[in-house]
Amino acid sequence: MLACAIACACGDDSGTIEGGPPEVECPSAPDEVPRFDQVDAISQVCTECHDSSLSGASRRNAPSNLNFDDYDIAHAHAERMATEVYWGNMPPSGSGLTLTPDQIDELFLWAMCGAPE
Ligand code: HEC
Numbered sequence: 001m002l003a004c005a006i007a008c009a010c011g012d013d014s015g016t017i018e019g020g021p022p023e024v025e026c027p028s029a030p031d032e033v034p035r036f037d038q039v040d041a042i043s044q045v046c047t048e049c050h051d052s053s054l055s056g057a058s059r060r061n062a063p064s065n066l067n068f069d070d071y072d073i074a075h076a077h078a079e080r081m082a083t084e085v086y087w088g089n090m091p092p093s094g095s096g097l098t099l100t101p102d103q104i105d106e107l108f109l110w111a112m113c114g115a116p117e
Contacts, residue, residue, distance in 0.1 A: 022086040026113035041107040082111035
């Protein structure tokens with residue numbers, strides 16, 4: 001009963017996420033976690049669609065409230081961002097955009113270890 005309650009509590013607001021966020025071993029030294037503006041995945045790939053300067057078709061259907069050039073928005077959605085990437089939902093297949101393993105590691109480290117500004 002309890003196990004079910006816990007299992008069902010994760011991701012119940014999403015139809016697209018198959019499972020939880022990636023497991024990340026966070027470094028004990030906080031300065032080993034990249035800061036927001038150092039996370040290339042976000043600044044170079046996610047913001048191709050999720051950017052407040054984009055509107056209409058150039059957003060390529062990215063939700064209008066998910067602008068990852070904005071730290072507060074990215075911070076609020078950090079775990080979700082990592083989870084979408086972990087399960088292969090973002091960047092969308094067919095977009096022609098991909099992440100390198102290093103970019104993914106860096107994004108996960110940022111997102112799962114406090115998402116510092
Ligand atoms: C080619 C455009 C494009 C790029 C690049 C892109 N996204 Fe998205 N994103 C979308 C679209 C379209 C949606 C809405 C449809 C969906 O959820 O699949 C979305 C939705 C999302 C959502 C909300 C999902 C949900 O179910 O609520 C998150 C979180 C997200 N993207 C994170 C990211 C991250 C992190 C990156 C960079 C690694 C990224 N996206 C790159 C187009 C993009």
